[in-house]
Amino acid sequence: MLKHLSAILAAVALVASAAPASADAQAQPVAHIDAAKMMGRWYEVARLPNMIQRGCQAGMSEWNRVPDGFAVIQTCHKGSPTGPLTEWKAHARVIDPVSNAKFKMTFFGGLISQEYWVLDHHEDEGWLILGTHDGKYLWLMSQRPTLPEAVRSEAVARIKQLGFDVGRLEFPLPGRG
DSSP states (O other): OHHHHHHHHHHHHHHHHOOOSOTTOOOOOOSOOOGGGGOEEEEEEEEOOOSTTTTEEEEEEEEEEETTEEEEEEEEEESSTTSOEEEEEEEEEESOTTTSOEEEEEEGGGTEEEEEEEEEEETTTTEEEEEETTSSOEEEEESSSSOOHHHHHHHHHHHHHTTOOGGGOBOOOOOOO
16 A cells, blocks of 8 residues: 555656646647557657656557547566566546547546647657647657667657757667567
């Protein structure tokens, strides 16, 4: 119980204390994404720093369809790609059925909720940029454990075009998939 309480308090502190990613980041969600494309495993390629993921390596999210949205399991290894595994479970509900690009995610049985937007995606290359509606958090996710350097550079350039400070991006070590 104490372990769960500590995780909940850390999540509350994360949400309450985050600084904006960039004063210029005014990114809007994409006009449309096929919600079925969200399903499956997504690997973390880059992220803006956040307390919950401090020291996380080989991060990934598994999205599975459930009747009212998605069950999401996020994992990472602390310290190294083979370090101790940390896991967060979430429920994601589409809140804009026209675009399918806005999600309300709840953690810890609904105690914590946050809105996330798909800011861009490239279906052919298998990546997407996911961020919070307020610009505080951002992730570059891939359907492969790593992206080729040219594709990663293209995605990072897009993040910059969206108004984020790419100099702040962290590039965690990948896992083996």
